[in-house]
Amino acid sequence: MTVKREPIEQQISKKQDEYIEMLFQLLRQPSISSEDIGVRECATLLKELMCQSGINAQVIDTEGHPIVFGEVYSSNSDFTLLIYGHYDVQPAEPVDEWLSPPFEPEIREGKIFARGAGDNKGQLMAQVLAVKTMLDLYGELPVNVKMVFDGEEENTSKNFEPFVLKYRELLKADLVYTSDGPLDSSGAPIVMLGCRGMLYLELTAEGAERDNHSGNKGGIVPNPAWKLIHLLHSMCAPDGMVKISGFYDQVRQPTAKELKQITKLPYDSVETARAFGLKTLAMDGSTYYRKLSLEPTFNISGLTSGYGGEGVKTIIPSKAKVKLDIRLAADQNPDDIYTLVKQHVEMHAPDVRIRCLGKVKPSRTSLSLDTVQRVIASVKTAYNQEPIVMLASGATFPDYVFTQTLGIPSVLVPYANADENNHAPNENMDVVCFFQGIKTTCQVLVDLGKIR
Numbered sequence: 507m508t509v510k511r512e513p514i515e516q517q518i519s520k521k522q523d524e525y526i527e528m529l530f531q532l533l534r535q536p537s538i539s540s541e542d543i544g545v546r547e548c549a550t551l552l553k554e555l556m557c558q559s560g561i562n563a564q565v566i567d568t569e570g571h572p573i574v575f576g577e578v579y580s581s582n583s584d585f586t587l588l589i590y591g592h593y594d595v596q597p598a599e600p601v602d603e604w605l606s607p608p609f610e611p612e613i614r615e616g617k618i619f620a621r622g623a624g625d626n627k628g629q630l631m632a633q634v635l636a637v638k639t640m641l642d643l644y645g646e647l648p649v650n651v652k653m654v655f656d657g658e659e660e661n662t663s664k665n666f667e668p669f670v671l672k673y674r675e676l677l678k679a680d681l682v683y684t685s686d687g688p689l690d691s692s693g694a695p696i697v698m699l700g701c702r703g704m705l706y707l708e709l710t711a712e713g714a715e716r717d718n719h720s721g722n723k724g725g726i727v728p729n730p731a732w733k734l735i736h737l738l739h740s741m742c743a744p745d746g747m748v749k750i751s752g753f754y755d756q757v758r759q760p761t762a763k764e765l766k767q768i769t770k771l772p773y774d775s776v777e778t779a780r781a782f783g784l785k786t787l788a789m790d791g792s793t794y795y796r797k798l799s800l801e802p803t804f805n806i807s808g809l810t811s812g813y814g815g816e817g818v819k820t821i822i823p824s825k826a827k828v829k830l831d832i833r834l835a836a837d838q839n840p841d842d843i844y845t846l847v848k849q850h851v852e853m854h855a856p857d858v859r860i861r862c863l864g865k866v867k868p869s870r871t872s873l874s875l876d877t878v879q880r881v882i883a884s885v886k887t888a889y890n891q892e893p894i895v896m897l898a899s900g901a902t903f904p905d906y907v908f909t910q911t912l913g914i915p916s917v918l919v920p921y922a923n924a925d926e927n928n929h930a931p932n933e934n935m936d937v938v939c940f941f942q943g944i945k946t947t948c949q950v951l952v953d954l955g956k957i958r
């Protein structure tokens with residue numbers, strides 16, 4: 507099928523009012539997953555909007571909130587794009603800080619205000635309406651499209667991996683495409699190829715049964731705070747290098763191409779320091795992105811023991827506790843890292859208790875893949891601007907469900923404006939960003955259709 511850009515853009519501008527109204531219908535339906543408000547009703551409505559757009563859609567039950575699945579087959583290509591998004595939203599509190607009611611969408615100064623406008627209903631509807639645009643114009647798509655819309659992304663997505671395992675065949679695809687989160691604050695588009703994983707641990711050291719007088723019993727009763735500090739000292743050097751044996755063994759080594767990509771990313775050390783609340787940041791851009799995207803961390807996120815209040819209290823505490831969030835680089839397996847940390851503790855402080863409070867695997871999709879290069883080119887064409895290609899987000903989200911559980915490469919291309927206020931009062935999406943999102947999805951479908 508031959509597809510040109512102009513008729514697509516004309517079709518989108520012709521349908522502007524209808525598309526906004528379809529989005530507004532979805533925004534008017536609350537779908538707060540953590541409070542179980544309106545989620546199923548929203549799933550049914552989304553299914554209807556997808557069917558109206560020519561997508562063969564269904565609501566599929568899980569142990570929690572349902573998932574909305576849709577598909578459109580194409581006779582033009584064997585390629586299948588799997589689009590992920592979520593139709594649930596965060597609670598609207600504090601409601602009195604909203605300038606218009608959170609579930610009564612309104613356009614002011616070029617922005618659509620409503621809970622879910624940016625995160626993620628506006629971005630998800632941009633995908634749905636891209637499919638509608640192409641089907642209305644051409645009667646078919648350049649590639650097969652599947653859509654999977656989660657109903658509890660804002661509440662840990664705990665039933666998503668079981669769903670994916672159960673419907674592995676249904677979800678078969680060549681590439682996963684997600685639009686969530688904001689564009690760069692400069693307005694530049696972003697293509698993200700993965701994220702770090704996380705292992706969350708708690709270590710507890712115990713001394714005497716109760717706190718003791720540090721004079722009467724000082725030098726006799728052992729101090730668990732010191733025990734924990736000595737243990738932590740054996741785990742990580744002052745420069746951040748982790749000293750636990752085998753910790754770095756699995757870390758994927760960056761390719762020359764990836765290292766080169768990092769040097770192209772925008773970086774301003776003064777601006778970054780200001781944004782982080784630091785006085786200075788003595789680091790070049792390559793180091794900054796290498797540390798953030800490609801390397802693990804060993805972070806102390808909480809450390810508690812003894813007396814921390816005003817003035818003086820002379821005690822030997824009975825207990826000390828540390829919480830660690832270890833961000834994992836590509837190919838580090840949280841179970842293996844947990845075993846290594848446990849072995850280290852057993853060797854250095856066998857009576858310190860260790861508990862795993864959470865784990866998420868890292869995820870990375872290769873920059874070298876032809877499909878990834880095509881998406882980068884599509885985004886550049888659609889925005890008429892070079893996208894910022896991030897090898898991985900420093901943060902953690904369950905992208906591994908696609909790349910590891912299903913074994914499908916995955917890219918994230920955010921469509922919302924940088925000031926979308928997601929999770930906050932007056933959440934919004936720029937009208938321009940919404941329509942740009944529809945155009946971008948169309949461009950991606952067209953370009954992926956050229957794969958033979």
Ligand SMILES: [Zn+2]
Pocket residue numbers: 596625660928929
């Ligand atoms: Zn969110």
